[in-house]
Amino acid sequence: MLLFFIRRFLSSIPVLFSVLILCFLLVRIAPGSPFASERALDPATQSLLEKKYGLSGSLPNQVLRYTGNVIQGDLGESLKFRGRTVTEIIAQSLPRSLLLGSISFTLALGLGIPLGAWSAGRSGQATDTVLNTLALLTLSIPTFVLAPLSVLLFAFSLHLLPPAGWGSLNQLLLPSLCLAIPFIGSCARLTRSGLLQTLRSDFIRTARSKGVAESKLVLLHALRPAILPLVAYAGPLAANILTGSLVVEEVFAIPGIGQFFVNGVMNRDVFLVSGAVLVYCLLLLFFNLLADWLTALLDPRIRLSS
């Protein structure tokens, strides 16, 4: 067990650095300079700036310098938000995205699994059809449609909730729901298809013929193997949802980390983008590891060491 964690930890280090280097290179070779503004920059200032931020010299040199700094825990300074380090920016914005994301993640699993199980129990009936279509509907509405529409409806027409902002609980409700809704749909669908498959297997037939009650059958016997695909899906989902959604953060004016992914690339703010991607990648690797571990817990046939 311990060996498994150590091995996984070691094997994720090269992936982490490959992603980091690739990201750094991609942003650096993109045309446009992070120092560009309305006025043209004279070459002397440009090269001074590049030197100051460690972006001078050949590309391989820059990469080496940057990765060296990262290993020592220094993520560099933002090129657009002058005077602020990337670590500072992440430390400030990440907790907000984490809070919003964890509420949404809980909603996605907490509503998705029961809805999927309910739908599977009514397989072939009208309830199932309706729920299934609803789930597909949630996957077909882009967040950037859902968010403005819900603001229009709940904030501007019904005056029930504040349209934007950050801080109070009722300001959290609308954005976390908007973020969660598509994932509620996909969680429900995965649970449903997993359950339908499991309910057809031999051990369920045996349990049923022994006289186990149907509700107990689903909850105690079938659900455990049935949510395995969901667990595999939830790993990357957690990393995605926790690093924030650009759209939700923009529509509801939440100063989270999501916006830095896109704005950073647009500004060629290479250290900020690489830092944000590093956080994302770390979360992704961590939750994938967690998902694998959970899978082995749920399914005793899977051995971690192999």
Place this chain on the structure above:
Amino acid sequence: MKNRNRVMGLVFFTLIVGAAVFGPMLSPHGVGELSSQRLTAPNLQNWLGTDLHGRDLLTRLLYGARISLLVGFVGASISLVLGVAYGLVAGYFGGRLDNAMMRLVDILYALPRIVLVIVLITLFDQKLKHTLDGTILAPLATHARLLLLFVGLGLVEWLTLARIVRAQVLSIKERPFVLSSRLIGQGTPTILFRQILPQILPIIVTYLTLALPAVILEESFLSFLGLGVQAPLASWGTLLADGASLLNPIATPWWLIVFPALTLTSTLLLLNLLGDQLRLDQDSR
């Protein structure tokens, strides 16, 4: 019952494609036609209302359908070709090559897609324009961004398919019919394309129906950010972004949000339902 669903889905899909192809010709309004009737609510003259510049929303939606569907088709096809080729090679040859190829997929997976697409688009936008300008393809130069959008979306979509195809090939290549075709001396290309590819065709078709809405969704997201289709062209995503930017607490022109949203969502829902049905048919077989 199932058959009826599929037929209905196909009929509706044909209707949408038909509207995209022929709709703009039937409209009395031009796509960029400005008028003094700005931000009018839906009425008899402008069935779905007009936008900030007095342009007819229905006409713009019909033209937008062309762009959105085209991006969807081309993007999905590119990802299809790439994903299938990559998965076939990795799965069939296996060993070290497979290992290296799949690590690359892992790394690309860990990079946020949006970063990749943005860099691709900005990286080659000007270059492509210049390259096209000198050739017979010059008329395409103004649409360099659109071409890049096709390629970029295809390039981020193929990863999933590559994994699926590879996993399939891994099991299929051990089956007796592949061994026997190797025994009678068929070459690797023949085995790959004549023996293995037909086996995974159903999966590919299903994937295509699910990739189509995914690409349309991603394009609309990029357009929403202002990175996708550029004016004067407009996709459903651009129209939605225009509508959403006019959102305010006093007098929001609701039709500019509701109608593009309805169009996009119903199309995506239809495609998803169709893909779902195809996948179910496969499972039951």
